[in-house]
Amino acid sequence: MQLTYAHTFLLPREIVWELIQNEDVLKHSIPGCKSFTQLEDGSYDVEMGLSVGPVKGVFTGHVQMTDHQEPSYYCLKVKGKGAPGEVDAVAHMHLDEAENGVTLNCRMEVVVTGVLASVGQRVMGGVAKLVLGQFFKSADTEMRKLTSQV
Amino acid sequence: MASLIGSAVKRKEDPRLLTGNGCFTDDMKLPGMVYASFLRSPHAHAKIARLVVDKASQLPGVIAVFTGQDLADKMTSVPAMWFLPGCDLKPKDRPALAVDKVRYAGEAIAVVVAKDRYIAQDALDLIEVDYEVLPAVVQQEKAMQEGSSLLHDDVPNNLALLWKAGDIPDQVFEEAEVVVKERLYNQRVIPNPMETRGAVAQYNPGGGELTLWCTSQNPHIHRLIYANVLGIPETKLRIIAPDVGGGFGAKIATYTEEAVVACIAREVKKPVKWIEERKEHFMATSHGRDEVLEVELAGTKDGKITALRVTNTANLGAYLSTFGAGCPTIDFGLMVTGAYAIPQAAVVTYGVYTNTTPTDAYRGAGKPEATYQIERAIDLFASKIRMDPVEVRRINFVPKESFPFGNAMGVTYDSGNYQLTLDKALELFDYQAFRNEQEEQRKKGKYLGVGFSTYVELCGFGPSAVAGAIGFQGGVWENSTVRVHPRGTVSVFTGTSPHGQGTATTFAQIVAEKLGIPIEDVELVHGDTQSVSMGWGTYGSRATAVGGAAVSIATDRVIEKARRIAAHELETTLDQVEFINGQFTVKGDLTRCRTFQEIAKSANYAWNLPEGVEPSLEGQSFFDPSNFVYPFGTHICVVEVDEHTGEIEIKRYVAVDDVGRVINPLLAEGQVHGGIAQGVGQALWEGAVYTDQGQLMSGTFMDYTMPKARFFPPIESAFTETLSPVNPLGAKGVGETGTTAAPPAVVNAVMDALQPFGIHNLDMPLTPEKVWRAIRSGRDNG
Amino acid sequence: MANQVEVSIKVNGVDSKAEIEPRMLLVHFLREELNLTGTHIGCDTSQCGACTVLLDGDPVKSCTVLAVQANGKSITTVEGLANQEELHPIQQSFWEKHGLQCGFCTPGVMIAAVGLLGENPDPSEEEIRDALEGVICRCTGYQFIVDAIKHAAQIMAGEEKVAMADSLKVEEVR
Structure with missing residues (x-):
């Protein structure tokens, strides 16, 4: 399944570039995030509670950021699994200059299995948009918090 | 009295079902019963790289967790039953629980036994599995192509069988006035009886007897296959199909879950229940x-x-x-x-x-x-x-x-x-x-x-000889015993195990009509391998044509014996006795008669039977159609x-x-x-x-x-x-x-x-x- | 283990109290705690309606209601439709019109029908078919269910009753 999402931050691109990959921002922005731990290779272990329509569960996963082309692009790879099934996602994150800030265009390829696929797929698109929306909104708030402190 | 055969008789099975007094498999409750839940693969094709059940085992209320490895020496895989000859068939059994590899989404890889179904479900979430995902093949024509991912290493091109019957030279079509050619797809459908599958198993460690209640269209076929799978003689395995909530073919097949439930009941020495959830049914019951x-x-x-x-x-x-x-x-x-x-x-x-x-x-x-x-x-x-x-x-x-x-x-x-x-x-x-x-x-x-x-x-x-010729690993005859009790009521034992067809009514109609007794006096016994000698299943629209025929013939045999006793009591010869509307009378003398009930009593009391006639009144038939x-x-x-x-x-x-x-x-x-x-x-x-x-x-x-x-x-x-x-x-x-x-x-x-x-x-x-x-x-x- | 809570629910006219897990579904409460196994479970997404019961007189799917939500309320299950001697007109009609085959969906379908007839004592064929939207029967093709509900409406209008012990009647060949 393909998903796209865009969010405009009213912050300079360099700041967004840094903060969108900041551990604290991510920890506070990922919906349902229970733990977010950096590993030695720079990738993260993550645990999050998620609810997709009638399917609910705790997912444990692995998040890796690669192919950095500062400050305009990086690739986010997410592998997660939980009782309802497994998620394998690759997100292409483009940071494009916008009026008064930067627009983060996210293009995502998602494969799901198990009940998540058989029961959840129908509502997956909508839910994923909701989750991404929550994420960017929280990230925006976190970033403002951090930048105003600076 | 109107003829019973051909009449719209109300069903005998209904009052029970209409008042909530039926007994479906999920209605079974045995003392000390525990619940099983299966962990199923989310992938259609994957290697199982790691499977750890420790956390699940330790959850309070969990009695045991089994993987395929744990069951390896306790039961075998579940084989098919139809080995068609002449088609290079490469049969692949369903594994008890998948061990190295899963081959479809929904295949079971572990089973939890817990004191209630809520805890069993909780425990499933604690089982850790790592899969190495393999490419999947879904559509049959693509799966046959060279280079497609193989499900079974020793089945090239995933081709399980190639069957040919008849041969027509191309010339016939080339020279035909009109040729119509079309590709039609008869799509995959899911049977979905309203009752999903389920099983309750009880083991007696003293004598080694296993009793398995399950949703079956053919309990004797289940016994035939599962006794082998479980490594016990047929005499030690009793299968009971209680009320069965629809089948439509899906409950003919022998599956792994029912056999696993029987197997683990033997291991944990407690009655075990498993009821398939609808989402499991969609993936795990045959399509x-x-x-x-x-x-x-x-x-x-x-x-x-x-x-x-x-x-x-x-x-x-x-x-x-x-x-x-x-x-x-x-x-x-x-x-x-x-x-x-x-x-x-x-x-x-x-x-x-x-x-x-x-x-x-x-x-x-x-x-x-x-x-x-x-x-x-x-x-x-x-x-x-x-x-x-x-x-x-x-x-x-x-x-x-x-x-x-x-x-x-x-x-x-x-x-x-x-x-x-x-x-x-x-x-x-x-x-x-x-x-x-x-x-x-x-x-x-x-x-x-x-x-x-x-x-x-x-x-x-069908004819059992034909079944043998086409590689079906069983017979396709049916049997019935019609047992007349001393007061003239009748138990009809049939190998035909129904799941909504109303067999208990139609078969009773046949018997009551033939014996000239009220339909209320006839009760059917079915669905239990211990009480019925044999049965080859309710499928292929065979209940009445084969099972009903056996009932009809067995009833004729009851009448045959009853007539001999009646002739003896009426002091006449056999050919002088007529049997009409439940009365044995001497031809031309309606005053000399015996009711069916009187003969039932005579036969069972055996005070005065004719020479060479044994006590009791029972007819039996093993009917193998031509x-x-x-x-x-x-x-x-x-x-x-x-x-x-x-x-x-x-x-x-x-x-x-x-x-x-x-x-x-x-x-x-x-x-x-x-x-x-x-x-x-x-x-x-x-x-x-x-x-x-x-x-x-x-x-x-x-x-x-x-x-x-x-x-x-x-x-x-x-x-x-x-x-x-x-x-x-x-x-x-x-x-x-x-x-x-x-x-x-x-x-x-x-x-x-x-x-x-x-x-x-x-x-x-x-x-x-x-x-x-x-x-x-x-x-x-x- | 989750905390236990006490519930008190009137089921088929009898007050029933029990200590249960808060997450227990009403259908499990009826089947497991009260042994009222006439109410069946046919799916896990609230589509099939085999578990339909009356909650304060309204049909609900008891797989979608927590037992704690029914606390203090009144439930009627299939076991509560008939009294000791007589079948409810809906049961009588399902029997006469052959409105059931395997009988698994039947309790829920009958309860849904009772709900319909409570609101609309004289429904048309179309209204009956629409009212069955919440239940699935795989055996009957629905036609004899529809006939049975029509028949029940007639009986309920005329107060005709049939004893439970009424024997199987042979009708004329149609």
Whole structure:
């Protein structure tokens, strides 16, 4: 399944570039995030509670950021699994200059299995948009918090 | 007294079911019972790299967790039962629990036993599994291609079987006046009885006896297979099918879960219950059909069919299921010529393993597909030669004088009068009036269509010698014991184990009528391997034709013995005793008589029996029919297609079925209605949809369209009665008429409606979207 | 283990108290705690309606209601439809009109029908078919269910009753 999402931050691109990959921002922005731990290779272990329509569960996963082309692009790879099934996602994150800030265009390829696929797929698109929306909104708030402190 | 056979008797089983006093498997409760839940693979094809159950085992309330490895020395895999010879069959058993590799999404890999089902579910979440995902193959033609991912290392091209029957030189088709060629897809459907599968197992460590209550159409077949799987003698395994909430073929198959439940009950030494959830049912219980049918029909310009050849590429799923090898070959192939005298026919079937749920019999099993291709091909042929489809059918029908009729595939139709059902259906329908109205409506932009299906089925399996010849690992006879108690009430033991058919009523009708006693005095005993000597199952519309025949013969034997006792008591010779309406009388002297009840008492008390007659009054029969039976009929469907939305409305549905002797017209009509609902369901709404990765997308009732009440107009049903010479009742079988006849009747109707748009073929299910797209593009699918 | 809570529910006229897990579904409460196994479970997405019961007189799917939500309320299950001697007209009609085959969906379908007839004592064929939207029957093709509900409406209008012990009657061949 393909998903796209865009969010405009009213912050300079360099700041967004840094903060969108900041551990604290991510920890506070990922919906349902229970733990977010950096590993030695720079990738993260993550645990999050998620609810997709009638399917609910705790997912444990692995998040890796690669192919950095500062400050305009990086690739986010997410592998997660939980009782309802497994998620394998690759997100292409483009940071494009916008009026008064930067627009983060996210293009995502998602494969799901198990009940998540058989029961959840129908509502997956909508839910994923909701989750991404929550994420960017929280990230925006976190970033403002951090930048105003600076 | 009105004759019981042929009467609309209310069912004996109903008061229990209507008051909530039935006993389905999930209603079983045993002291100390614990619950099992299965962990299922989310992947269609993957290696199991790591499987750790420690956290689950440690959860309070969990009694045990088993993996495939844990069960390796406790039970075997579950084999199929139909090993068709001459087709290079490569049978692959269902593993008890998958060990190294999973081959379809939903395959079980571990089982938790806990003190209640909530804890069992919690524990499943704590099992850790790592998979190495492999490429999946889902569609059978792709799976056969060179280089496709292999499910089983030793099955090249995933080809499980290649079956060929008949041979027609290409020349026949090259030189034919008219040839019709079409690729039809008979899609995958999911049986979905309202009761899912389930099992309760109890082990007695003292004597080593295992009792397994489960949702079975054939408890004796389950015993035959599971005793071997569990490594115990048949004498130690008792299978009980309590009330069974529908089957439709899905409860014929022997699965792993039931055997695993029995196995772990033996391990934990407590009664264990497992009830399949609906979402499990969608993935873990056998599916039906999924056959690509390439049909080629040769004929003359004046409507005579001269030859037929069909290639069936069948999706068998990940493993060979119980009857999996038989449905797309024997059941399908022998019936491809339908109700028509087609001189030459040939069939090739490819059976292919894919990363999908195994397929097996589904209401009709092979015959609906056979009927679908021939009934669709006839309409395509009629359209090509511009002849009325009814006329083409008439021209090619097997004439009623020709029975018994040997078809081109080598089976002999027992009896038939195809023209009779067609005439009766046309009379009910008023064909000419419809064609006039269709013409009128088209002018107004309303698209009506009519579709015909003049089907014949192969039912009532069958001679056991034939079963042996086609590699079926069992017999197909039936037995009955009719036991008369001292006060004249009767217990009828039958190997026919019902799941909604009303067998306890129809069989009681046969016995009560023959013995001239009230139907209340007759009770059926079924579904328990301990009380019934043998039974080969309720499937293939064989209950009445085979099981009912055994009941009838066993009852005759009771009468035979009772007559000897009556002759003795009435001090006359055997040939002077008449038995009418439950009374034994001396010919010409109605004052000298004994009631059936008096003789029952005499036989059981045994105070004064004639020389050489043993005490008690019991008759037994083991009936092995000499041939299959061949029900037939004509279904007519009228639809209206909305040009703007693609929506299809069924305006009328007329069904005239000939199922031989009708024992109970009310129950027979109920079977017809139910079958039609499922058949129309396949034509218009139902279909299992997989992603390319083998994820089942139609995995709930939200996504898989089950027919609802408002989808149908009242069905107009009627019967003709052409008796079968194969059994003493003259009965044929009624359970599968609807699923066999309806799909082509509906699709033919829709194609007739879409004729102005230049559309000839659309694959089922004919969803509004599919129809709308076809109307927009003016093209067939594919 | 989750905390236990006490519920008190009037089921088929009898007050029933129990200590249960808060997450327990009403259908499990009826089947497991009260042994009222006439109410069945046919799916896990609230589509099939086999578990339909009356909650304060209204049909609800008891797989979608937590037992704690029914606390203090009144439930009627299939076991509560008939009294000791007589079948409810809906049961009588399902029997006469052959409105059931395997009988698994039947309790829920009958309860849904009772709900319909409570609101609309004289429904048309179409209204009956529409009212069955919440239930799935795989055996009957619905036609005899529809006939049975029509028949029940007639009986309820005429107050005709049939004793439960009424024997099987042989009707004339149609």
